[in-house]
Amino acid sequence: MEKQNPNNKIDFYIISDSIGETASKLAKAAIAQFPTVTTVLHKFMFISNKESADEILKEATKRNGILLLTLVNNELAEYIENYCVQHKLTYFNIMKPVLNEITKRTSKGPSKIVGAQHDLSEEYFERVSAMEFCMRYDDGKDPNGLIEADIVLLGISRTSKTPLSMYLGNMGYKVANLPLIPENTIPKVLFEIDPKKIVGLTTSDTVVNLHRENRMKEYGLPSGTKYASMERVNEELKFSSELYQKLGCLVVNTAERSIEESASIIVQSLGLTNKAW
Protein backbone atom coordinates (compact mmCIF):
# COMPACT_ATOMS: atom_id res chain seq x y z
CA MET A 1 0.00 0.00 0.00
CA GLU A 2 1.35 3.43 -0.92
CA LYS A 3 1.86 5.75 2.01
CA GLN A 4 1.79 9.52 1.66
CA ASN A 5 4.67 11.80 2.82
CA PRO A 6 5.45 9.99 6.02
CA ASN A 7 7.86 12.65 7.31
CA ASN A 8 6.29 16.00 6.45
CA LYS A 9 3.10 15.80 8.39
CA ILE A 10 1.76 13.47 11.06
CA ASP A 11 -1.89 12.44 11.08
CA PHE A 12 -3.30 11.31 14.39
CA TYR A 13 -6.45 9.21 14.40
CA ILE A 14 -8.31 9.16 17.68
CA ILE A 15 -10.84 6.34 17.81
CA SER A 16 -13.11 6.22 20.84
CA ASP A 17 -16.39 4.60 21.72
CA SER A 18 -17.05 7.62 23.92
CA ILE A 19 -15.97 11.22 23.19
CA GLY A 20 -12.21 10.62 23.07
CA GLU A 21 -11.26 13.19 25.71
CA THR A 22 -8.42 11.20 27.22
CA ALA A 23 -6.77 10.52 23.87
CA SER A 24 -7.22 14.16 22.81
CA LYS A 25 -5.48 15.43 25.93
CA LEU A 26 -2.62 13.01 25.40
CA ALA A 27 -2.25 13.87 21.71
CA LYS A 28 -2.32 17.62 22.38
CA ALA A 29 0.27 17.37 25.16
CA ALA A 30 2.56 15.28 22.97
CA ILE A 31 2.14 17.47 19.89
CA ALA A 32 2.88 20.60 21.92
CA GLN A 33 6.37 19.18 22.48
CA PHE A 34 7.07 19.45 18.73
CA PRO A 35 6.21 23.03 17.78
CA THR A 36 7.85 22.73 14.34
CA VAL A 37 6.10 19.52 13.31
CA THR A 38 2.87 19.79 11.34
CA THR A 39 0.20 17.56 12.79
CA VAL A 40 -3.44 16.91 12.06
CA LEU A 41 -5.84 15.47 14.62
CA HIS A 42 -8.70 13.39 13.29
CA LYS A 43 -11.14 12.50 16.02
CA PHE A 44 -13.82 9.82 15.68
CA MET A 45 -16.27 9.59 18.54
CA PHE A 46 -18.91 7.00 19.40
CA ILE A 47 -17.32 4.31 17.21
CA SER A 48 -18.96 1.05 18.17
CA ASN A 49 -18.80 -1.31 15.20
CA LYS A 50 -16.34 -2.73 12.70
CA GLU A 51 -17.98 -1.06 9.72
CA SER A 52 -17.34 2.47 10.99
CA ALA A 53 -13.87 1.43 12.18
CA ASP A 54 -13.01 0.06 8.73
CA GLU A 55 -13.52 3.41 7.03
CA ILE A 56 -11.23 5.16 9.49
CA LEU A 57 -8.61 2.43 9.26
CA LYS A 58 -8.53 2.67 5.47
CA GLU A 59 -7.96 6.43 5.62
CA ALA A 60 -5.38 6.08 8.40
CA THR A 61 -3.45 3.49 6.38
CA LYS A 62 -3.36 5.78 3.34
CA ARG A 63 -1.82 8.56 5.43
CA ASN A 64 0.36 6.31 7.58
CA GLY A 65 -1.35 7.78 10.64
CA ILE A 66 -0.75 7.18 14.32
CA LEU A 67 -3.78 5.65 15.98
CA LEU A 68 -4.78 6.45 19.53
CA LEU A 69 -7.46 4.12 20.83
CA THR A 70 -9.71 4.50 23.85
CA LEU A 71 -12.18 1.68 23.48
CA VAL A 72 -13.81 -0.24 26.28
CA ASN A 73 -15.21 -2.73 23.77
CA ASN A 74 -12.42 -5.34 23.77
CA GLU A 75 -13.60 -7.13 20.68
CA LEU A 76 -13.53 -3.97 18.60
CA ALA A 77 -10.17 -2.97 20.08
CA GLU A 78 -8.69 -6.35 19.14
CA TYR A 79 -10.12 -6.08 15.66
CA ILE A 80 -8.46 -2.69 15.17
CA GLU A 81 -5.19 -3.88 16.71
CA ASN A 82 -5.08 -6.85 14.38
CA TYR A 83 -5.69 -4.62 11.39
CA CYS A 84 -2.86 -2.33 12.54
CA VAL A 85 -0.42 -5.22 12.91
CA GLN A 86 -1.30 -6.53 9.45
CA HIS A 87 -1.01 -3.12 7.83
CA LYS A 88 2.03 -1.99 9.84
CA LEU A 89 0.12 0.92 11.31
CA THR A 90 1.33 2.42 14.60
CA TYR A 91 -1.29 2.34 17.32
CA PHE A 92 -1.49 3.01 21.04
CA ASN A 93 -4.28 1.48 23.09
CA ILE A 94 -4.04 4.17 25.72
CA MET A 95 -6.04 2.88 28.65
CA LYS A 96 -5.16 -0.79 28.27
CA PRO A 97 -1.98 -0.95 30.41
CA VAL A 98 -3.69 0.79 33.34
CA LEU A 99 -6.87 -1.30 32.98
CA ASN A 100 -4.78 -4.47 32.93
CA GLU A 101 -2.90 -3.42 36.04
CA ILE A 102 -6.11 -2.74 37.98
CA THR A 103 -7.55 -6.08 36.80
CA LYS A 104 -4.39 -7.86 37.95
CA ARG A 105 -4.54 -6.30 41.39
CA THR A 106 -8.23 -6.75 42.05
CA SER A 107 -9.02 -9.83 39.96
CA LYS A 108 -12.01 -7.86 38.71
CA GLY A 109 -12.60 -7.04 35.07
CA PRO A 110 -13.47 -3.59 33.73
CA SER A 111 -17.20 -2.86 33.47
CA LYS A 112 -16.88 -2.05 29.74
CA ILE A 113 -19.45 0.67 30.14
CA VAL A 114 -18.82 3.24 27.42
CA GLY A 115 -18.12 6.76 28.71
CA ALA A 116 -18.32 5.53 32.31
CA GLN A 117 -16.55 8.62 33.63
CA HIS A 118 -19.43 10.75 32.35
CA ASP A 119 -21.88 9.06 34.65
CA LEU A 120 -24.88 11.14 35.64
CA SER A 121 -24.10 10.74 39.30
CA GLU A 122 -24.93 13.00 42.21
CA GLU A 123 -21.43 14.45 41.80
CA TYR A 124 -22.42 15.37 38.29
CA PHE A 125 -25.52 17.29 39.33
CA GLU A 126 -23.45 19.09 41.93
CA ARG A 127 -21.07 20.13 39.19
CA VAL A 128 -23.88 21.47 37.01
CA SER A 129 -25.22 23.50 39.91
CA ALA A 130 -21.69 24.82 40.59
CA MET A 131 -21.51 26.01 36.98
CA GLU A 132 -24.83 27.79 37.32
CA PHE A 133 -23.62 29.37 40.55
CA CYS A 134 -20.54 30.78 38.78
CA MET A 135 -22.69 32.35 36.07
CA ARG A 136 -24.99 33.87 38.67
CA TYR A 137 -22.21 35.39 40.73
CA ASP A 138 -19.83 36.54 38.02
CA ASP A 139 -18.63 40.11 38.08
CA GLY A 140 -19.88 40.97 41.56
CA LYS A 141 -23.51 40.70 40.51
CA ASP A 142 -24.68 39.89 44.02
CA PRO A 143 -22.53 40.09 47.17
CA ASN A 144 -24.57 37.25 48.71
CA GLY A 145 -22.63 34.95 46.42
CA LEU A 146 -19.52 35.61 48.50
CA ILE A 147 -21.06 33.83 51.50
CA GLU A 148 -22.12 30.67 49.71
CA ALA A 149 -19.11 30.37 47.39
CA ASP A 150 -16.35 27.76 47.75
CA ILE A 151 -13.89 30.23 46.24
CA VAL A 152 -14.04 34.04 46.06
CA LEU A 153 -11.91 35.66 43.37
CA LEU A 154 -10.92 39.32 43.64
CA GLY A 155 -9.07 41.38 41.06
CA ILE A 156 -8.93 44.53 39.00
CA SER A 157 -10.07 44.43 35.38
CA ARG A 158 -8.08 42.02 33.15
CA THR A 159 -6.76 39.68 35.84
CA SER A 160 -8.69 36.68 34.40
CA LYS A 161 -11.52 36.61 36.97
CA THR A 162 -14.22 35.46 34.54
CA PRO A 163 -12.31 32.72 32.68
CA LEU A 164 -10.96 31.42 35.99
CA SER A 165 -14.47 31.33 37.45
CA MET A 166 -15.71 29.37 34.47
CA TYR A 167 -12.84 26.94 34.55
CA LEU A 168 -13.18 26.32 38.29
CA GLY A 169 -16.96 26.05 37.89
CA ASN A 170 -16.36 23.36 35.30
CA MET A 171 -14.29 21.53 37.91
CA GLY A 172 -17.25 21.65 40.30
CA TYR A 173 -16.43 24.62 42.53
CA LYS A 174 -18.90 27.37 43.33
CA VAL A 175 -17.01 30.56 42.51
CA ALA A 176 -18.06 34.18 43.05
CA ASN A 177 -15.88 36.92 41.68
CA LEU A 178 -15.73 40.58 42.57
CA PRO A 179 -14.12 43.24 40.40
CA LEU A 180 -11.99 45.73 42.34
CA ILE A 181 -12.30 49.39 41.41
CA PRO A 182 -10.64 51.93 43.75
CA GLU A 183 -13.66 54.25 43.53
CA ASN A 184 -16.20 51.59 44.53
CA THR A 185 -17.12 50.60 48.06
CA ILE A 186 -15.99 47.11 49.03
CA PRO A 187 -19.01 45.08 50.22
CA LYS A 188 -18.81 44.64 54.02
CA VAL A 189 -19.47 40.92 53.71
CA LEU A 190 -15.99 40.44 52.20
CA PHE A 191 -14.50 41.08 55.65
CA GLU A 192 -16.90 38.67 57.32
CA ILE A 193 -16.31 35.54 55.23
CA ASP A 194 -13.46 33.07 55.77
CA PRO A 195 -10.32 34.65 54.26
CA LYS A 196 -9.07 31.12 53.54
CA LYS A 197 -11.47 30.89 50.61
CA ILE A 198 -10.50 34.26 49.14
CA VAL A 199 -8.00 34.55 46.30
CA GLY A 200 -6.57 37.92 45.31
CA LEU A 201 -5.63 37.92 41.65
CA THR A 202 -2.83 40.12 40.49
CA THR A 203 -0.84 40.51 37.31
CA SER A 204 1.85 42.71 35.82
CA ASP A 205 1.14 46.30 34.86
CA THR A 206 2.31 45.64 31.30
CA VAL A 207 -0.15 42.78 30.86
CA VAL A 208 -3.09 44.89 32.06
CA ASN A 209 -1.93 47.77 29.91
CA LEU A 210 -1.67 45.56 26.83
CA HIS A 211 -5.18 44.20 27.38
CA ARG A 212 -6.60 47.67 27.88
CA GLU A 213 -4.88 49.09 24.82
CA ASN A 214 -6.36 46.25 22.79
CA ARG A 215 -9.74 47.16 24.18
CA MET A 216 -9.26 50.81 23.22
CA LYS A 217 -8.44 49.70 19.68
CA GLU A 218 -11.55 47.52 19.58
CA TYR A 219 -13.62 50.50 20.59
CA GLY A 220 -11.88 52.65 17.96
CA LEU A 221 -10.34 54.98 20.56
CA PRO A 222 -6.82 56.43 20.33
CA SER A 223 -4.08 54.68 22.32
CA GLY A 224 -2.26 57.95 23.06
CA THR A 225 -3.33 58.05 26.69
CA LYS A 226 -0.77 55.35 27.40
CA TYR A 227 1.11 57.09 30.19
CA ALA A 228 -1.94 58.15 32.07
CA SER A 229 -3.24 54.64 31.69
CA MET A 230 -0.01 53.05 33.01
CA GLU A 231 -0.29 55.31 36.04
CA ARG A 232 -3.90 54.30 36.50
CA VAL A 233 -3.07 50.58 36.21
CA ASN A 234 -0.38 50.89 38.87
CA GLU A 235 -2.74 52.76 41.16
CA GLU A 236 -5.30 49.97 40.79
CA LEU A 237 -2.71 47.23 41.36
CA LYS A 238 -1.48 48.99 44.50
CA PHE A 239 -5.07 49.37 45.74
CA SER A 240 -5.73 45.67 45.23
CA SER A 241 -2.52 44.46 46.85
CA GLU A 242 -3.24 46.58 49.93
CA LEU A 243 -6.69 45.04 50.18
CA TYR A 244 -5.22 41.52 49.86
CA GLN A 245 -2.85 42.24 52.74
CA LYS A 246 -5.68 43.55 54.87
CA LEU A 247 -7.71 40.39 54.14
CA GLY A 248 -4.74 38.07 54.63
CA CYS A 249 -5.81 36.10 51.58
CA LEU A 250 -3.90 34.00 49.05
CA VAL A 251 -2.47 36.05 46.18
CA VAL A 252 -2.06 34.50 42.72
CA ASN A 253 -0.32 36.20 39.84
CA THR A 254 -2.06 35.33 36.58
CA ALA A 255 0.47 37.03 34.30
CA GLU A 256 2.19 34.49 32.03
CA ARG A 257 0.04 31.69 33.42
CA SER A 258 -2.65 29.80 31.60
CA ILE A 259 -6.12 29.45 33.10
CA GLU A 260 -5.44 25.75 33.73
CA GLU A 261 -2.26 26.55 35.64
CA SER A 262 -3.77 29.34 37.74
CA ALA A 263 -6.80 27.17 38.55
CA SER A 264 -4.59 24.27 39.62
CA ILE A 265 -2.52 26.53 41.84
CA ILE A 266 -5.66 27.94 43.48
CA VAL A 267 -7.20 24.53 44.15
CA GLN A 268 -3.95 23.19 45.57
CA SER A 269 -3.15 26.28 47.67
CA LEU A 270 -6.63 26.46 49.19
CA GLY A 271 -6.32 22.77 50.10
CA LEU A 272 -9.57 21.90 48.33
CA THR A 273 -10.35 18.38 47.20
CA ASN A 274 -9.80 18.71 43.52
CA LYS A 275 -13.20 17.63 42.25
CA ALA A 276 -12.23 17.26 38.61
CA TRP A 277 -9.06 15.25 39.19
Add this chain to the structure above:
Amino acid sequence: MEKQNPNNKIDFYIISDSIGETASKLAKAAIAQFPTVTTVLHKFMFISNKESADEILKEATKRNGILLLTLVNNELAEYIENYCVQHKLTYFNIMKPVLNEITKRTSKGPSKIVGAQHDLSEEYFERVSAMEFCMRYDDGKDPNGLIEADIVLLGISRTSKTPLSMYLGNMGYKVANLPLIPENTIPKVLFEIDPKKIVGLTTSDTVVNLHRENRMKEYGLPSGTKYASMERVNEELKFSSELYQKLGCLVVNTAERSIEESASIIVQSLGLTNKAW
Protein backbone atom coordinates in the same frame (compact mmCIF):
# COMPACT_ATOMS: atom_id res chain seq x y z
CA MET B 1 9.67 -3.01 52.49
CA GLU B 2 6.21 -3.71 53.93
CA LYS B 3 3.37 -2.93 51.57
CA GLN B 4 -0.10 -2.03 52.82
CA ASN B 5 -3.26 -3.93 51.75
CA PRO B 6 -2.38 -4.22 48.09
CA ASN B 7 -5.81 -5.54 47.10
CA ASN B 8 -8.34 -3.51 49.04
CA LYS B 9 -7.54 -0.07 47.74
CA ILE B 10 -5.46 1.26 44.88
CA ASP B 11 -3.46 4.44 45.29
CA PHE B 12 -2.59 6.31 42.10
CA TYR B 13 0.28 8.78 42.17
CA ILE B 14 0.25 11.31 39.38
CA ILE B 15 3.61 13.03 39.03
CA SER B 16 3.82 15.89 36.55
CA ASP B 17 6.12 18.80 35.93
CA SER B 18 3.07 20.68 34.71
CA ILE B 19 -0.47 20.37 36.10
CA GLY B 20 -0.98 16.67 35.36
CA GLU B 21 -4.17 17.06 33.31
CA THR B 22 -3.40 14.27 30.85
CA ALA B 23 -2.63 11.73 33.56
CA SER B 24 -5.70 12.75 35.55
CA LYS B 25 -7.98 12.21 32.57
CA LEU B 26 -6.44 8.81 31.93
CA ALA B 27 -6.67 7.75 35.59
CA LYS B 28 -10.28 8.88 35.90
CA ALA B 29 -11.33 7.10 32.72
CA ALA B 30 -9.63 3.89 33.85
CA ILE B 31 -10.97 4.04 37.39
CA ALA B 32 -14.51 4.61 36.10
CA GLN B 33 -14.31 1.14 34.57
CA PHE B 34 -14.06 -0.39 38.06
CA PRO B 35 -16.98 1.04 40.01
CA THR B 36 -16.54 -1.41 42.90
CA VAL B 37 -12.83 -0.80 43.42
CA THR B 38 -11.78 1.82 45.97
CA THR B 39 -9.18 4.14 44.53
CA VAL B 40 -7.37 7.23 45.74
CA LEU B 41 -5.80 9.74 43.38
CA HIS B 42 -2.78 11.61 44.69
CA LYS B 43 -1.73 14.35 42.32
CA PHE B 44 1.61 16.13 42.47
CA MET B 45 2.00 19.10 40.16
CA PHE B 46 5.04 21.17 39.19
CA ILE B 47 7.51 18.48 40.31
CA SER B 48 10.87 19.48 38.92
CA ASN B 49 13.59 18.01 41.12
CA LYS B 50 14.68 14.75 42.70
CA GLU B 51 14.13 15.94 46.25
CA SER B 52 10.40 16.51 45.79
CA ALA B 53 10.15 13.31 43.75
CA ASP B 54 11.83 11.32 46.55
CA GLU B 55 9.16 12.18 49.07
CA ILE B 56 6.38 11.08 46.73
CA LEU B 57 8.22 7.90 45.79
CA LYS B 58 8.68 6.94 49.44
CA GLU B 59 4.97 7.34 50.11
CA ALA B 60 4.01 5.52 46.91
CA THR B 61 6.26 2.59 47.84
CA LYS B 62 4.66 2.31 51.26
CA ARG B 63 1.21 2.06 49.69
CA ASN B 64 2.29 -0.01 46.68
CA GLY B 65 0.84 2.70 44.43
CA ILE B 66 0.53 2.90 40.67
CA LEU B 67 2.56 5.80 39.28
CA LEU B 68 1.41 7.80 36.30
CA LEU B 69 4.15 10.08 34.98
CA THR B 70 3.88 13.03 32.62
CA LEU B 71 7.31 14.58 32.74
CA VAL B 72 9.07 16.36 29.91
CA ASN B 73 12.28 16.43 31.95
CA ASN B 74 13.92 13.19 30.80
CA GLU B 75 16.53 13.09 33.52
CA LEU B 76 13.92 13.28 36.25
CA ALA B 77 11.73 10.73 34.45
CA GLU B 78 14.65 8.30 34.25
CA TYR B 79 15.46 8.84 37.90
CA ILE B 80 11.88 7.98 38.87
CA GLU B 81 11.76 5.00 36.51
CA ASN B 82 14.97 3.59 37.98
CA TYR B 83 13.59 3.99 41.48
CA CYS B 84 10.42 2.15 40.43
CA VAL B 85 12.34 -0.74 38.91
CA GLN B 86 14.47 -1.08 42.05
CA HIS B 87 11.48 -0.93 44.38
CA LYS B 88 9.17 -3.02 42.18
CA LEU B 89 6.72 -0.16 41.84
CA THR B 90 4.34 -0.13 38.87
CA TYR B 91 4.68 2.99 36.72
CA PHE B 92 3.41 4.26 33.40
CA ASN B 93 5.27 7.01 31.58
CA ILE B 94 2.19 8.09 29.72
CA MET B 95 3.44 10.38 26.98
CA LYS B 96 6.70 8.58 26.27
CA PRO B 97 5.50 6.09 23.60
CA VAL B 98 3.83 8.83 21.57
CA LEU B 99 6.79 11.23 21.99
CA ASN B 100 9.17 8.49 20.87
CA GLU B 101 7.05 7.74 17.82
CA ILE B 102 6.99 11.40 16.75
CA THR B 103 10.76 11.65 17.30
CA LYS B 104 11.30 8.54 15.19
CA ARG B 105 9.23 9.91 12.34
CA THR B 106 10.61 13.42 12.28
CA SER B 107 14.13 12.91 13.65
CA LYS B 108 13.38 15.87 15.88
CA GLY B 109 13.45 15.73 19.67
CA PRO B 110 10.71 17.06 21.95
CA SER B 111 11.16 20.68 23.07
CA LYS B 112 11.01 19.64 26.76
CA ILE B 113 9.11 22.80 27.54
CA VAL B 114 7.02 22.14 30.63
CA GLY B 115 3.28 22.69 30.15
CA ALA B 116 3.81 23.46 26.48
CA GLN B 117 0.14 22.91 25.66
CA HIS B 118 -0.80 25.81 27.94
CA ASP B 119 1.07 28.30 25.80
CA LEU B 120 -0.19 31.88 26.00
CA SER B 121 -0.76 32.00 22.27
CA GLU B 122 -3.20 34.04 20.27
CA GLU B 123 -5.50 31.03 20.32
CA TYR B 124 -5.39 31.26 24.08
CA PHE B 125 -6.51 34.88 24.18
CA GLU B 126 -9.29 34.03 21.77
CA ARG B 127 -10.43 31.34 24.17
CA VAL B 128 -10.47 33.74 27.11
CA SER B 129 -12.55 36.19 25.13
CA ALA B 130 -14.93 33.37 24.15
CA MET B 131 -15.40 32.53 27.83
CA GLU B 132 -16.19 36.15 28.61
CA PHE B 133 -18.65 36.20 25.72
CA CYS B 134 -20.51 33.20 27.15
CA MET B 135 -20.84 34.86 30.55
CA ARG B 136 -22.12 38.03 28.93
CA TYR B 137 -24.73 36.32 26.82
CA ASP B 138 -25.96 33.66 29.21
CA ASP B 139 -29.67 33.35 29.83
CA GLY B 140 -30.81 35.61 27.01
CA LYS B 141 -29.34 38.69 28.65
CA ASP B 142 -28.91 40.51 25.36
CA PRO B 143 -30.32 39.32 22.00
CA ASN B 144 -27.37 40.99 20.23
CA GLY B 145 -25.30 38.06 21.41
CA LEU B 146 -27.22 35.84 18.98
CA ILE B 147 -25.70 37.65 16.01
CA GLU B 148 -22.07 37.45 17.12
CA ALA B 149 -22.20 33.96 18.63
CA ASP B 150 -20.59 30.87 17.07
CA ILE B 151 -23.30 28.74 18.64
CA VAL B 152 -26.80 29.70 19.81
CA LEU B 153 -28.42 27.38 22.35
CA LEU B 154 -32.19 27.36 22.83
CA GLY B 155 -34.13 25.43 25.43
CA ILE B 156 -36.73 25.47 28.14
CA SER B 157 -35.62 25.60 31.77
CA ARG B 158 -33.48 22.60 32.88
CA THR B 159 -32.19 21.54 29.48
CA SER B 160 -28.55 22.31 30.47
CA LYS B 161 -28.18 25.60 28.58
CA THR B 162 -25.87 27.26 31.11
CA PRO B 163 -23.48 24.36 31.81
CA LEU B 164 -23.27 23.64 28.08
CA SER B 165 -22.48 27.29 27.35
CA MET B 166 -19.71 27.24 29.94
CA TYR B 167 -18.25 24.02 28.68
CA LEU B 168 -18.31 25.14 25.05
CA GLY B 169 -16.89 28.52 26.10
CA ASN B 170 -14.04 26.67 27.75
CA MET B 171 -13.42 24.98 24.41
CA GLY B 172 -13.16 28.39 22.75
CA TYR B 173 -16.61 28.87 21.24
CA LYS B 174 -18.66 32.03 21.65
CA VAL B 175 -22.02 30.79 22.88
CA ALA B 176 -25.23 32.73 23.48
CA ASN B 177 -28.15 30.96 25.05
CA LEU B 178 -31.80 31.89 25.11
CA PRO B 179 -34.35 30.43 27.52
CA LEU B 180 -37.65 29.48 25.91
CA ILE B 181 -40.83 30.37 27.78
CA PRO B 182 -44.13 29.98 25.90
CA GLU B 183 -45.43 33.29 27.31
CA ASN B 184 -42.40 35.32 26.18
CA THR B 185 -41.89 36.87 22.76
CA ILE B 186 -39.12 35.27 20.72
CA PRO B 187 -36.60 37.96 19.68
CA LYS B 188 -36.98 38.65 15.95
CA VAL B 189 -33.24 38.34 15.40
CA LEU B 190 -33.48 34.57 16.02
CA PHE B 191 -35.16 34.22 12.62
CA GLU B 192 -32.53 36.35 10.90
CA ILE B 193 -29.37 34.55 11.95
CA ASP B 194 -27.94 31.44 10.27
CA PRO B 195 -30.03 28.47 11.47
CA LYS B 196 -26.92 26.30 11.00
CA LYS B 197 -25.45 27.75 14.18
CA ILE B 198 -28.61 27.23 16.25
CA VAL B 199 -29.03 24.22 18.53
CA GLY B 200 -32.41 23.40 20.03
CA LEU B 201 -31.97 21.57 23.30
CA THR B 202 -34.60 19.15 24.39
CA THR B 203 -34.92 16.55 27.10
CA SER B 204 -37.45 14.13 28.53
CA ASP B 205 -40.44 15.34 30.52
CA THR B 206 -39.44 13.15 33.47
CA VAL B 207 -35.96 14.71 33.64
CA VAL B 208 -37.37 18.24 33.66
CA ASN B 209 -39.98 17.24 36.18
CA LEU B 210 -37.37 15.68 38.49
CA HIS B 211 -35.24 18.81 38.32
CA ARG B 212 -38.20 21.05 39.04
CA GLU B 213 -39.39 18.94 41.95
CA ASN B 214 -35.91 19.15 43.44
CA ARG B 215 -36.12 22.89 43.07
CA MET B 216 -39.49 22.98 44.83
CA LYS B 217 -37.97 21.02 47.70
CA GLU B 218 -35.04 23.43 47.88
CA TYR B 219 -37.48 26.30 48.13
CA GLY B 220 -39.45 24.44 50.83
CA LEU B 221 -42.57 24.18 48.65
CA PRO B 222 -44.86 21.14 48.50
CA SER B 223 -44.38 18.74 45.59
CA GLY B 224 -48.07 17.89 45.38
CA THR B 225 -48.62 19.89 42.20
CA LYS B 226 -46.92 17.09 40.28
CA TYR B 227 -49.59 16.45 37.67
CA ALA B 228 -50.17 20.06 36.82
CA SER B 229 -46.44 20.48 36.50
CA MET B 230 -46.07 17.45 34.21
CA GLU B 231 -48.71 19.01 31.98
CA ARG B 232 -46.85 22.29 32.02
CA VAL B 233 -43.54 20.60 31.18
CA ASN B 234 -45.09 18.85 28.20
CA GLU B 235 -46.64 22.08 26.99
CA GLU B 236 -43.22 23.75 27.13
CA LEU B 237 -41.48 20.86 25.39
CA LYS B 238 -44.09 20.93 22.62
CA PHE B 239 -43.69 24.69 22.26
CA SER B 240 -39.92 24.35 21.90
CA SER B 241 -40.00 21.46 19.44
CA GLU B 242 -42.41 23.42 17.21
CA LEU B 243 -40.02 26.38 17.27
CA TYR B 244 -37.06 24.12 16.36
CA GLN B 245 -38.97 22.79 13.37
CA LYS B 246 -39.81 26.30 12.24
CA LEU B 247 -36.16 27.30 12.53
CA GLY B 248 -34.91 24.10 10.89
CA CYS B 249 -32.14 23.87 13.47
CA LEU B 250 -30.21 20.95 14.96
CA VAL B 251 -31.98 19.34 17.92
CA VAL B 252 -29.97 17.72 20.71
CA ASN B 253 -31.51 15.72 23.52
CA THR B 254 -29.56 16.31 26.74
CA ALA B 255 -31.44 13.75 28.82
CA GLU B 256 -29.13 10.97 30.04
CA ARG B 257 -26.15 12.69 28.43
CA SER B 258 -23.27 14.34 30.21
CA ILE B 259 -22.24 17.90 29.38
CA GLU B 260 -19.09 16.57 27.70
CA GLU B 261 -21.10 14.25 25.48
CA SER B 262 -23.69 16.86 24.49
CA ALA B 263 -20.95 19.40 23.77
CA SER B 264 -19.05 16.93 21.58
CA ILE B 265 -22.20 16.07 19.65
CA ILE B 266 -22.94 19.78 19.06
CA VAL B 267 -19.43 20.60 17.86
CA GLN B 268 -19.37 17.62 15.54
CA SER B 269 -22.88 18.11 14.19
CA LEU B 270 -22.37 21.80 13.47
CA GLY B 271 -19.16 20.90 11.62
CA LEU B 272 -17.09 23.29 13.72
CA THR B 273 -13.35 22.90 14.06
CA ASN B 274 -13.09 21.47 17.51
CA LYS B 275 -10.91 24.09 19.14
CA ALA B 276 -10.19 22.21 22.34
CA TRP B 277 -9.14 18.91 20.77
